[in-house]
Each structure stands twice: as C-alpha cells, then as structure tokens.
Amino acid sequence: MSRVDASVFRVRLFSSRGYLRQKCNYCGSYFWSIIERDDCGDVPCTDYTFLNISSKKRLSYKEVRNLFLEFFKKRGHEVVEPKPVVARWREDLYLTIASIVVFQPHVTSGLVPPPANPLVIAQPCIRLEDIDSVGYTFGRHLTNFIMGGHHAFNYKDKFVYWTDETVEYAYEFFVEELGIPEDEVTFKESWWEGGGNAGPCFEVSVGGLELATLVFMMYKTTGDSYEELPLKIVDTGYGIERIAWFLQKTPTAFHAVYGELLTEFHKALSLSEPKRDILIATLLNLSKIKSGSRDTLYMLVSQRLGLPVRDVEEQLSKVFDLYAILDHTKTIALMLSDGIVPSNSGEGYLARLVIRRTLRRLNRLNKEIKLAELIARQLSYWSDMYPNMARVRDRVLEMVELEEERYRGVLSKVSAIASKFSSRVPSIDELVEIYDSHGIPPEILAEEIEKKYGKEIEVPENFYSVVASRHSRPKVLKEVEEVKLPKDVVEWASRYPSTESLFHIDQYIRRFKARVLGVYEKYVVLDRTAFYPEGGGQLGDRGYLYIDGKVLKVLDTKKVENVVVHVVDSTEGLNEGVEIEGEIDWVARYRRMRHHTATHILLGALRRVLGDHIWQAGAEKTELKARLDVTHYKMLTDEEITKIEELANNIIDNAMDVKIQFLPKNDAEKLYGFTLYQGGVPMTSTIRVVEIPGWDAQACFGTHVKNTSEVGAIKIVNVEKIADGIIRFEYTVATVVPLYAHDLENKLQNIAKALNVSSAEVDKRIPSFV
Known part of the structure; x- marks a missing residue:
C-alpha cells in the first residue's frame, strides 16, 4: 500500500455524497462510509449482520447473474461470452481464477485489443487455495464461483472510464438497483495482485460480507518488482454467489446457490439438515473465530443455544462435509466438462486433488453412494447454464468412475507406506511427498500410523490448500524452444533484427540468397532464410551455405525470439555483409512437412473418436517418424486405434487443401476457439493459423504441405501410456510407410x-x- 498515491481513493462519489474516510479500529485499514463507524464493514472486524439488512429484491442465483449482465449492458458494456475454467490461453496458469485472467497477458500488456471496450462478463472460476475452508465457512469460501466482471481498458489515446465511474457503478448497482441501505455499504482501501498484474482497489462490503472488489490495475508484476502498464485497466469482481446469499438471507451460501440440489444431496447422503437456529448461530459465530478453530466454534454455538457441545459437533461436522461435497462435485463437473483429464501433473493433478478430497469426505460420512451419482446430479442441474455438461456427460461420468476405482487402489497401499514410519513421525514435507507420489490422503495415513504404531500425527488444517497452491501453475514455464542454445549465443543473437522467414512466404523454397548479419563461433545470423528453425516439435533444417566456391554445412537451425540462428560446421568466409546462397536438405524437410501436417490430421481424428478433452501434451516431427502425446484417461482399444487411423487416412484421400492465414488473435479465437493453442500460445497480436477446413485449425509456426494428399498415408506404429493421463501415438507417413x-x-x-x-x-x- 505504500506505493499507492492516496488520491486514487478520493473519488467523485465520496465527495458529492459526503462520505467519510475513516480508519478501522480493528485492522487499521482506511475505508469510506457515509456514516461514522469504528469498523471497516468486513469480518473479522465486524459480525455477520447482513441477514438483518434489508434490500428491495430477492433473486435466485441465476437471476443475480442475469441482472448483473443486464445492468452493465444498459450502461454501454458489451456482454462477452465466458471462457472455460481451464486457462488454455495461458502457459503460466492452469485454471481461470478470476475474470481478468481471460484477458491476461495479451490484452493487459497492450499487445492485443480487448474483444470489446468496455465489456462485462460472468466468468466461471475455480480457485483451490482455500479448499480446506470450504463448507466450514458456510460459503464465504468456495472452490468454484462466478465472478461478475465489468472491465474498461484505458489507453493513452483512448480513455473509457476509471475510478470515479467504477465506484459510481457499484453505488448504483448495490444501493439503487438492489436497494441496499447506503449507510450499510463500506468501501475499504486495499491492494490487489494476481495473474501477473497489480493495483489499488476498493473492497465493497455490506454487513460483514464482501460483495465486490474494484481493482484499478496499473502494474505488471515480476517477482517483487512492479512495472507500470502501458494502459490502465478497470478490473472488477462482483461475487455472484455472495450477492445471491445476501439477497435471499439464507443461513449459508449453499442454500442460495444450490437450492433444490442441496435438498437432493441431503437425501442422497441420508443426512438431515440441522435446524435453522443452529445454522444461524453458527453463521453469527463464524465471524468471531479464525479458520480451523472448529472446537471453539462448537463451544460458542452450544453456549448460544444451550445445547451439549457433542450434539452441536455431530450435526455441524456432517453438514460441513456435505457442503464441501456439494461444492467440490460442481467443481469436478466444471473441470472435466471443460476438458481436464485427471492425472498426476498439471491441471489434471488439481482435478484429481478435488476428486480424492471429495471421496475422502464421502468415506468420512460412511456413505456407500458412488461419486459419479452425485456428479450426475450436478451435470443435470447446471446443464442449462453450462450446455456443454449435457454433451459430455457420459465421458465425465466414466472418468469419475475410473478415478474412484484408482482411489481404492491407492488406499490398498496405505498399510505398506505406514510401515515406513513405525519408529518415527513423518514430517509435513513427507506427507506432501507421499500425497504427490502415491495419492494417499495425509489424514488416512495418520490414522493408520496411529492405529498400528500408536504415534499421533497432526495434519495441518490447510494441508490441501498448501498443496493446491504449490501446483496452481507450472513449476517451470514452457521454455521457448529456440533457447536450446548457450546463454552467450542467445544474448548475441538477440541483438539482431528479426529474420525474414522465407519458409513462411513459400514453404517449398529450396534455394535462396541472403546477406550475413553476424557470425559468432559456429553460429550465423542472416537477414533472410529458408531454413526452418526448431519449434513446435518440428526439428530444425539442415543443408548448405555456398560462398566463394566453398560449401559450408548447416548442421541445425534454432530460433531466438524472431532471429533465426544457423549452426554451421565452419564459418570460413562468413563475414558480416557478404552475400551467400543457401540450400536446405529438401528430402528431410519435405518428410518433416508431411509428418507435421499428419500430426494436425491425427489430432482431428483423435478428438472425433475419443472426445474434445484430447489436448496435445507434446509432439515431435522427424524425417522417419513422428510422435504425438495427448491427454486421455485410459488406454485405447484396437477398434479405437483402427477407427482413428481410418479417419485420418480419409482426410488424406479427400485431398483437402491446407489453408494458412495470419489473423488478429481475437478474430482467430472467435472463429476456431481455444483448440487453436494445442501446440502452444504465441505471444503475438496476430496468429498464423494452419487449417484443414472443417477438420482442424491450430496456431502453428511450422511448415506444411499444400494438400493433405501429399501426406500419402498415415500408419500408427505404436500407442502406449507414457504417464498417468497421457497417451503417446507414434506414426509414420508416405514413403516411410x-x-x-x-x-x-x-x-x-x-x-x-x-x-x-x-x-x-x-x-x-x-x-x-x-
């Protein structure tokens, strides 16, 4: 907060309405309110009082979502369709954790214009960092939620709106539209960071419940440093679930969001709902204790109602589990229907974490019901809001059933793992390692060790939150493939201007003339080249450079950003400014082109036979063979492999033209969706799209044949499971068959x-x- 100019918080509304800037007596934060008060309006500085605060509307969860969109549409915002909960357009983040993530980093960096300006979106999000608090906090914490975001992107030459208008919109929505008394609303000054950006913000609270965050994004974050963005962005997050909770005055957010489905889950799990007075007493006391202090909560509720602590604990502990199961099963439905395949890595790891935590909760309740049965209820209930759920229902349920079966296999290993700790207690790091390596929940391992060896192990209350945080983004970002060069070579090559890529102008060019820009050890940079640099799984070209009667071998070709680096066997005669003639090894290149186009053909066949959860996890195209690794939850049958090969060869027989075009990023996404990014996400404003019309379209840097008939034939020579949730296909084409x-x-x-x-x-x- 020290870096914030306090003037950013002095907005027009506060001046015109007479708001007072005050300091909270409890947390020390500054806030604005139209009346004098000693707290900032949010827990734990105040109690939950929102149940007693009036409003003029009582809306369902879905009605709140629709009202939010319509409210901002009437005020000149274009409604933008929500994106998947798996952030396929990001290589540094697995899940969509906020609405602004949809526009990071391309739009927020100024590289790409927003799809509309201003815009409004109701974005489904998944955030697992508070997973251990879900259920226990009655809905203040959720793993899935809809973030209502209205966004404005202010450029130096185009101002849309900023702090004044953003706060006024919040006032109009909460006070005028919903009818919340103005003296109950507080605007707390704060700071927000996420997804690589940061800025000052207001947290808008009513009766202890934070309903919205208004962020004024100004910075790009890199580690502990802050760099000013080329544009100023209004990034708001309205909590659709919390607003519905506030308006309906239900004891928990689960009642407001899930409605009849909550009742169904009570019946399915044979659990009666606690009386309303117990739920209300629990809610009122939640603001007084820290997360994890459940024994304290049980005691406070028992004192308030005059009930035995044991009775309170028995009722609440079960309902906490039920609420968590209700939340988690929807999260699982969202994740799997958007194409995530449970596994031991990446976004698949996070899906499996939620699944196994849900199974553990079911086991704790001693319920025999199948997890798939509960997921099926979620898929049915939410299919009107998320139509894709109905389309992929069978596949999602099959994945869940397989995961439940695998979980039972994991539990069979508990005794053997526990025996390793017969004489000592495992550390927290060891519990994490065991969970990561074997999938064994720490509480189950702790129970086994205590039962067999009498050693008591205290598992942290926030264990799963910590694990989820560790796995929320790639440990090492996908390195740009061209940086398979020594550091000094990368630094040297970075000094040169972009190389003209003749292989994109004419993919069939074999010989060319160019001028030498620089030579360093065995590396050469030219002003233009037909040599394709390694990238997208396609190996770099080999060939020859001719100069003054000398023949120099090009052993490999790499790329540093937009500079192509030729690796040669000799630099004799290669001085800066001299003219050379280059010739690529056409036989090798043409085979790679065929294999590359075959990869696109095969990927289209895989998605049609196995489902649109298929996502490229790796690829390589050489002269003699290619491989494609994809996400899939089980080994293929012989019939499936035959069908895939048959479909792929049909595309070859149909002699379809391969279309290549450069499109603005937003236009490309509208036309083809995020399957464009199977091979990676280019950090460019325009995208080179390689399309086999009606079959496959991808953002691709590689070289391809002009017509699918040139591939000749595709023969799948090997299919194997190389990792949990990853299937490898090896195949060959044309004259190599x-x-x-x-x-x-x-x-x-x-x-x-x-x-x-x-x-x-x-x-x-x-x-x-x-």
Whole structure:
C-alpha cells in the first residue's frame, strides 16, 4: 500500500455524497462510509449482520447473474461470452481464477485489443487455495464461483472510464438497483495482485460480507518488482454467489446457490439438515473465530443455544462435509466438462486433488453412494447454464468412475507406506511427498500410523490448500524452444533484427540468397532464410551455405525470439555483409512437412473418436517418424486405434487443401476457439493459423504441405501410456510407410526361421510356445 498515491481513493462519489474516510479500529485499514463507524464493514472486524439488512429484491442465483449482465449492458458494456475454467490461453496458469485472467497477458500488456471496450462478463472460476475452508465457512469460501466482471481498458489515446465511474457503478448497482441501505455499504482501501498484474482497489462490503472488489490495475508484476502498464485497466469482481446469499438471507451460501440440489444431496447422503437456529448461530459465530478453530466454534454455538457441545459437533461436522461435497462435485463437473483429464501433473493433478478430497469426505460420512451419482446430479442441474455438461456427460461420468476405482487402489497401499514410519513421525514435507507420489490422503495415513504404531500425527488444517497452491501453475514455464542454445549465443543473437522467414512466404523454397548479419563461433545470423528453425516439435533444417566456391554445412537451425540462428560446421568466409546462397536438405524437410501436417490430421481424428478433452501434451516431427502425446484417461482399444487411423487416412484421400492465414488473435479465437493453442500460445497480436477446413485449425509456426494428399498415408506404429493421463501415438507417413512395412516383414521372417515355419504360419505356431 505504500506505493499507492492516496488520491486514487478520493473519488467523485465520496465527495458529492459526503462520505467519510475513516480508519478501522480493528485492522487499521482506511475505508469510506457515509456514516461514522469504528469498523471497516468486513469480518473479522465486524459480525455477520447482513441477514438483518434489508434490500428491495430477492433473486435466485441465476437471476443475480442475469441482472448483473443486464445492468452493465444498459450502461454501454458489451456482454462477452465466458471462457472455460481451464486457462488454455495461458502457459503460466492452469485454471481461470478470476475474470481478468481471460484477458491476461495479451490484452493487459497492450499487445492485443480487448474483444470489446468496455465489456462485462460472468466468468466461471475455480480457485483451490482455500479448499480446506470450504463448507466450514458456510460459503464465504468456495472452490468454484462466478465472478461478475465489468472491465474498461484505458489507453493513452483512448480513455473509457476509471475510478470515479467504477465506484459510481457499484453505488448504483448495490444501493439503487438492489436497494441496499447506503449507510450499510463500506468501501475499504486495499491492494490487489494476481495473474501477473497489480493495483489499488476498493473492497465493497455490506454487513460483514464482501460483495465486490474494484481493482484499478496499473502494474505488471515480476517477482517483487512492479512495472507500470502501458494502459490502465478497470478490473472488477462482483461475487455472484455472495450477492445471491445476501439477497435471499439464507443461513449459508449453499442454500442460495444450490437450492433444490442441496435438498437432493441431503437425501442422497441420508443426512438431515440441522435446524435453522443452529445454522444461524453458527453463521453469527463464524465471524468471531479464525479458520480451523472448529472446537471453539462448537463451544460458542452450544453456549448460544444451550445445547451439549457433542450434539452441536455431530450435526455441524456432517453438514460441513456435505457442503464441501456439494461444492467440490460442481467443481469436478466444471473441470472435466471443460476438458481436464485427471492425472498426476498439471491441471489434471488439481482435478484429481478435488476428486480424492471429495471421496475422502464421502468415506468420512460412511456413505456407500458412488461419486459419479452425485456428479450426475450436478451435470443435470447446471446443464442449462453450462450446455456443454449435457454433451459430455457420459465421458465425465466414466472418468469419475475410473478415478474412484484408482482411489481404492491407492488406499490398498496405505498399510505398506505406514510401515515406513513405525519408529518415527513423518514430517509435513513427507506427507506432501507421499500425497504427490502415491495419492494417499495425509489424514488416512495418520490414522493408520496411529492405529498400528500408536504415534499421533497432526495434519495441518490447510494441508490441501498448501498443496493446491504449490501446483496452481507450472513449476517451470514452457521454455521457448529456440533457447536450446548457450546463454552467450542467445544474448548475441538477440541483438539482431528479426529474420525474414522465407519458409513462411513459400514453404517449398529450396534455394535462396541472403546477406550475413553476424557470425559468432559456429553460429550465423542472416537477414533472410529458408531454413526452418526448431519449434513446435518440428526439428530444425539442415543443408548448405555456398560462398566463394566453398560449401559450408548447416548442421541445425534454432530460433531466438524472431532471429533465426544457423549452426554451421565452419564459418570460413562468413563475414558480416557478404552475400551467400543457401540450400536446405529438401528430402528431410519435405518428410518433416508431411509428418507435421499428419500430426494436425491425427489430432482431428483423435478428438472425433475419443472426445474434445484430447489436448496435445507434446509432439515431435522427424524425417522417419513422428510422435504425438495427448491427454486421455485410459488406454485405447484396437477398434479405437483402427477407427482413428481410418479417419485420418480419409482426410488424406479427400485431398483437402491446407489453408494458412495470419489473423488478429481475437478474430482467430472467435472463429476456431481455444483448440487453436494445442501446440502452444504465441505471444503475438496476430496468429498464423494452419487449417484443414472443417477438420482442424491450430496456431502453428511450422511448415506444411499444400494438400493433405501429399501426406500419402498415415500408419500408427505404436500407442502406449507414457504417464498417468497421457497417451503417446507414434506414426509414420508416405514413403516411410513401406520402410516400416519392410522392417516388420524382416522381423516376421526372422521369427519364422527361428520357429522353422513359413511367415504365413507364425500366428498358428506361436500359441504352442505360450
């Protein structure tokens, strides 16, 4: 907060309405209110009093969402469709944790214009950092929520609106539209950071419940440093769930958000709902204690109602679990229907964490109900708001059933793992490592160790929150592939202007003339080149440079940002400014082009046969073979592999033109969606789209054939599971297919000779040796 100029908080509304800037007696924060008060209006500085605060509207959860969008639409904001909960457009973040994430980093950096300005969005978000508090705090913490965001992007030459208008919109929405008494609303001065950006903000609270955050984004964050953004961004987050909770005056947010589904879950889990007076007493006391102090909460509620502590604990502990299960099952439905495949890494790890925590909660309640049955109820209940849930319902339920089966396998390992701690207590780091490596919940391991060896282990209340935070983003960002060069070479190459990419102008060019810009050790930079630099899984070109009768071999080609670096066997005669002629190894290049186009064809076939959860996890295209790693939750059948190969070869037989065009990022996403980014997310304002019309479209830097018929044929030579949730396909194309066939024939003949039979009789003879 020390870096904030306090004037940013002195807005027009406060002056015209006579608001007072005051300091909270409890947290020390400054806030604004139209009346004098000693607290900032948010817990724990005040109690939950919102149940007693009037409003002129009582709206359902879905009605609040629609009202929010309509309110800002009437005020000149264009409604933007929400994005998936898995942030496919980000390589530094797995999940969509806020509405602004949709526009980071391309729009917020000024690289790409926003899809509308100003705009409003109701964005489904998933945030797992508070997962251990979900249920226990009655809905103040959730793993999934809709963030209502109205955003304005202010450029130096185009001002939209800033602090004055943003606060006035909040006043109009909460006071005039919803009818909340003005003297109950507070605006607390604060600071916000997230997703690589930061800025001062107001937290808008009513009766202990924070209903919105109004962020004035000014900075890009890198570690502990702050760099001013080229534009100023209004980034607001209205809590749709909390607003519905406030308006409906229900004991918990779960009643307001889930309605009849909450009742269904009570019945499905054979749990009766605690009486309203217990729920209200719990809510009123939640503001008085810190998260994790459950014993204190039980005592306070029992004292307030005159009930035995044990009775209170029995009722509340079960309902806490039920609320968490209700929340988590919706989160699972959102994650899996948006294409996440549970696994041991990436976003799949986070999905599995939520699934297994939910299963643990069900086990704690001693309920035999299948998790898939509860997920099915969520899919049905929310399908009107999220139509994709109905379309992928069967696949989601199959994944959940497989995960439940795998979880049972994990539990069978508990005893063996516990035996390693017969003489000592595992550390917290060891519990995390065991959870990461084996998937064993720490509380189950602790129970086993205590039962067998009498050692009591205290598992931190925030264990899963800590684990989720550690895995919320890639530990190492996907490195730009061209930086497979020594550091000094990267620094040297970065000094030069962008290389003209002749391989994009004409992918079939073989010879070209160019001028040498620089030479360093065995590396050469030219002003233009037909040599393709390694990237997108496609290996760099080899070939030759001709100068003054000398022939120099190009051993490899790399890229540093937009500068192409040629790795040569000799730099004799290569001086700055001289003219050279280059020639690529066309046979090798053409084979790679065929394999690259085949990869796009195959990916389209995989998504049609297996589902649109298929996402590229890795690829390589060489002269003789290519591989494609994709996310999938089980091994394929022979029938599926045959169908995939058949569909892929149909595209080749149909002789479809491969269309390549450069499009503005927003236009490309509107046309093709986020499947564009199967091979990575380019940090550019325009995207080179490689499209096989009606079949596949991807943002791709690589070289391709002009027509699918040039691929010749695709033969899948191997399919294997290389990691949990990752399937690898190896395949070959065109003239390489006969080479593969000849190799198989030779192997078959060798087996036949060893068995002393003909090749045609091998399959009949083999069973006798098994």
